[in-house]
Amino acid sequence: MTTASANEAIPRTPSELRDALMDLAATMSDVISLGLGDPDLATPPHIIAAAKGAMDRGDLGLTPPAGLPELRRAIAAKLHRENGIDVDPMREVIVTTGGQEALFLIMAAIIDPGDEILVPDPRYSSYDDAIEMAGGRMVFVPSDEAHDFDLDPAEVEARITPRTRAILYVSPSNPTAGMVSPSNIRRIAQIAQDHDLVVISDEIYEHYVYDDAEHLSIASLPGMKERTITVNGASKTFAMTGFRIGYVAGPAHVVDAMVRLKAVINVAAPTISQWAVVAALNGPQECVEEMRQTYAARRSLLLAALDRMGFTYGAPRGALYVWANSASTGIPSTELSYRFLTEGRVLIFPGTGFGGQWFDYMRITLLQPIDILEEAARRMEDVIARYRKGAE
Amino acid sequence: MPTSYRMPVAERVGRCLSPGLNGDRRRLASPDQLDLSGDGVVQSVPPHVIQAAKDALDAGETHYTSRTGVPALRAAVAADVNARHGLDLGAEDVVITSGGLEATFAALWIGLANEDGARLVCADPNSPAIAQLACLAGADVRRFSTNPDDGFLVRADAVRDALAGGARMLMLSSPDAVTGVSLPVDELAGIADLAEEHDPIVVLNEAGVRCTYPGRPPTSLRDAPSLTNRTVIVGSFSRDYRLAGWRVGYFAARGEVFARMRSLKVALSICSTAVSQFAALAAITGPQDWIEAQRDEFAQRRAAFTASLERAHIRVVPADAFPYVWVDLRPFGLDEPAALSRLAAAGITPRGGSEFGRAGAGCLRFTLALPPDDLAAAGARVAAALAG
Numbered sequence: 001m002t003t004a005s006a007n008e009a010i011p012r013t014p015s016e017l018r019d020a021l022m023d024l025a026a027t028m029s030d031v032i033s034l035g036l037g038d039p040d041l042a043t044p045p046h047i048i049a050a051a052k053g054a055m056d057r058g059d060l061g062l063t064p065p066a067g068l069p070e071l072r073r074a075i076a077a078k079l080h081r082e083n084g085i086d087v088d089p090m091r092e093v094i095v096t097t098g099g100q101e102a103l104f105l106i107m108a109a110i111i112d113p114g115d116e117i118l119v120p121d122p123r124y125s126s127y128d129d130a131i132e133m134a135g136g137r138m139v140f141v142p143s144d145e146a147h148d149f150d151l152d153p154a155e156v157e158a159r160i161t162p163r164t165r166a167i168l169y170v171s172p173s174n175p176t177a178g179m180v181s182p183s184n185i186r187r188i189a190q191i192a193q194d195h196d197l198v199v200i201s202d203e204i205y206e207h208y209v210y211d212d213a214e215h216l217s218i219a220s221l222p223g224m225k226e227r228t229i230t231v232n233g234a235s236k237t238f239a240m241t242g243f244r245i246g247y248v249a250g251p252a253h254v255v256d257a258m259v260r261l262k263a264v265i266n267v268a269a270p271t272i273s274q275w276a277v278v279a280a281l282n283g284p285q286e287c288v289e290e291m292r293q294t295y296a297a298r299r300s301l302l303l304a305a306l307d308r309m310g311f312t313y314g315a316p317r318g319a320l321y322v323w324a325n326s327a328s329t330g331i332p333s334t335e336l337s338y339r340f341l342t343e344g345r346v347l348i349f350p351g352t353g354f355g356g357q358w359f360d361y362m363r364i365t366l367l368q369p370i371d372i373l374e375e376a377a378r379r380m381e382d383v384i385a386r387y388r389k390g391a392e
Numbered sequence: 393m394p395t396s397y398r399m400p401v402a403e404r405v406g407r408c409l410s411p412g413l414n415g416d417r418r419r420l421a422s423p424d425q426l427d428l429s430g431d432g433v434v435q436s437v438p439p440h441v442i443q444a445a446k447d448a449l450d451a452g453e454t455h456y457t458s459r460t461g462v463p464a465l466r467a468a469v470a471a472d473v474n475a476r477h478g479l480d481l482g483a484e485d486v487v488i489t490s491g492g493l494e495a496t497f498a499a500l501w502i503g504l505a506n507e508d509g510a511r512l513v514c515a516d517p518n519s520p521a522i523a524q525l526a527c528l529a530g531a532d533v534r535r536f537s538t539n540p541d542d543g544f545l546v547r548a549d550a551v552r553d554a555l556a557g558g559a560r561m562l563m564l565s566s567p568d569a570v571t572g573v574s575l576p577v578d579e580l581a582g583i584a585d586l587a588e589e590h591d592p593i594v595v596l597n598e599a600g601v602r603c604t605y606p607g608r609p610p611t612s613l614r615d616a617p618s619l620t621n622r623t624v625i626v627g628s629f630s631r632d633y634r635l636a637g638w639r640v641g642y643f644a645a646r647g648e649v650f651a652r653m654r655s656l657k658v659a660l661s662i663c664s665t666a667v668s669q670f671a672a673l674a675a676i677t678g679p680q681d682w683i684e685a686q687r688d689e690f691a692q693r694r695a696a697f698t699a700s701l702e703r704a705h706i707r708v709v710p711a712d713a714f715p716y717v718w719v720d721l722r723p724f725g726l727d728e729p730a731a732l733s734r735l736a737a738a739g740i741t742p743r744g745g746s747e748f749g750r751a752g753a754g755c756l757r758f759t760l761a762l763p764p765d766d767l768a769a770a771g772a773r774v775a776a777a778l779a780g
Contacts, residue, residue: 048449052446100659108404130659244665251398254401268637
């Protein structure tokens with residue numbers, strides 16, 4: 001298949017594009033996936049033991065739609081301990097079937113048709129589905145490599161209209177690995193208060209920050225708890241994506257709306273998974289720091305390889321990705337992704353999977369062991385070297 | 393700067409959704425009270441299913457599965473559906489969901505949302521969740537009535553009346569999730585003809601298909617082959633395999649509606665819980681004797697509960713599947729509030745039939761949530777209370 005035909009064959013809507021690449025990869029052997037954001041590290045044993053313990057006790061029945069009271073209390077304690085957010089576990093917390101469902105429930109609970117949501121560009125494209133299903137409209141706030149993909153409050157404020165209902169951001173960011181700096185978070189908080197807006201703060205990668213980066217939960221700032229919906233989950237922090245547990249903290253009446261939605265959409269999150277997350281949140285936390293150090297080492301390796309390839313990037317301060325600028329190759333990232341997959345057997349999502357204009361960028365995950373990551377880098381370098389030689 | 397702030401809530405929430413109690417379980421007034429208002433799902437899971445779940449955890453199945461579900465589970469579901477309906481679906485025609493209700497949501501949303509004037513036709517009585525989901529999708533609901541005097545049987549004539557004027561979707565349920573009554577075989581051909589005439593998407597919810605009483609075969613699309621190409625089959629492992637808390641369901645079909653439902657499921661929750669899927673795989677592919685034993689057990693429970701009622705000449709509506717017993721109060725000269733009041737005084741909590749629609753008014757629904765001996769005593773208390 002020629003590159004041209006490959007480009008024609010690959011769909012261009014963000015979700016379809018990623019799906020098409022994953023489907024293609026599934027037909028191939030010996031593919032190294034640096035695509036999906038699924039931690040490769042093992043779920044810590046005390047969490048597995050807790051899941052088994054629930055089975056042994058027979059704690060298997062349906063939970064309330066809002067979640068196990070024990071888990072809601074554990075979440076509230078975590079939010080107090082780690083984020084400086086004080087919530088009533090029985091009224092201001094809901095457990096969801098993964099963070100993605102949390103986003104859907106939030107949008108359905110607060111967005112009316114025609115409402116505008118300010119979303120950083122590039123963005124995690126699952127936001128598109130949740131916002132569109134609620135009838136909302138995304139208004140993109142630009143971010144760029146020169147500013148390490150921080151969210152500029154002035155750019156946010158410039159896009160506020162009478163239809164703006166919320167500001168949504170994820171920090172650390174998927175896909176850019178950038179972070180919204182604490183000073184900018186404070187300015188965004190002020191903007192939200194000045195314009196009477198909701199802030200949706202996706203903090204799913206909060207524990208994976210590097211160098212001197214600092215995570216700040218906007219709901220902990222004065223006057224922000226009542227206007228903030230905080231999204232988080234266990235999937236990334238504890239390498240347990242398959243358990244499908246996310247959670248949301250927000251004002252009681254909004255959480256109540258989400259509970260009512262959850263009750264008719266899929267009743268409740270899986271019980272075994274909820275018990276596992278009780279253990280994750282209440283148990284030892286050293287495993288999280290160990291995982292962070294593992295990702296940090298991989299990140300160093302990958303950045304060095306990208307430097308050799310002539311890729312650039314904004315400082316990747318957090319998350320499990322590098323958002324790499326491949327413009328120096330002269331190959332649009334959709335095509336480059338296809339080449340990496342078919343010629344190098346490395347699956348990487350092109351930037352256009354996270355916003356149509358990002359054809360010079362790729363999202364590369366840190367979610368392979370060091371030796372496999374080294375092999376992936378070698379394959380990528382070979383693909384680029386062959387292309388450059390052919391282009392001479 | 394505003395001095396006080398109340399976050400806005402979308403208009404759809406108040407318009408479509410029932411007020412909740414933040415989802416927490418209701419608390420009974422005293423330990424002597426018998427709650428026969430629940431979902432009746434048995435919680436004990438057979439050891440081989442538990443072992444399969446533990447083995448999956450030990451094998452590292454703690455990460456995302458294939459987005460549409462574990463291939464072996466999809467294949468097993470396809471084989472099961474094929475055997476029941478004479479179809480030739482493959483694993484690629486099945487998507488595993490987070491419980492059966494998520495599959496129903498996906499069907500209703502894809503079938504009804506963003507369609508001007510979309511209408512859902514479904515049975516009365518029905519689960520309150522169905523009308524709420526249709527409302528969220530912006531659809532109108534028209535119900536075809538069933539009647540306790542007629543055993544809540546779905547009649548093609550009633551479906552015809554409801555379909556008059558058109559409908560985007562027809563939802564059928566067999567056994568019915570609320571009444572436990574299966575679609576009558578001799579009405580299926582007529583319903584299939586109506587579907588041909590009006591061209592709706594058909595959703596066949598067969599959650600509880602393994603909960604039929606002994607001697608009551610499940611509904612099969614072999615009796616209405618023209619429905620197969622327009623039908624999305626929705627199922628659940630909750631009551632069928634006692635896995636309600638594990639949240640595993642599925643939908644099976646082909647075509648554009650299926651493809652769009654698959655995309656919605658992935659957008660909503662990426663994939664379903666890995667360990668739950670491996671438990672479900674063991675349940676559906678492993679020994680089935682416990683399923684047969686469950687049928688016998690619930691037949692005993694029903695007989696035990698209804699014996700006193702029938703002796704008191706209280707009309708019990710026939711059912712094909714557990715776990716519910718519907719009692720028709722109307723011949724007894726009692727209205728629903730009065731009956732509920734008497735039963736509350738007697739320490740029994742059922743559900744009022746009107747909670748499920750107009751066709752359920754004048755009835756009570758009891759869940760067979762206790763062992764036979766306890767249900768026999770409960771039935772006697774109910775009979776005494778209603779007899780006044």
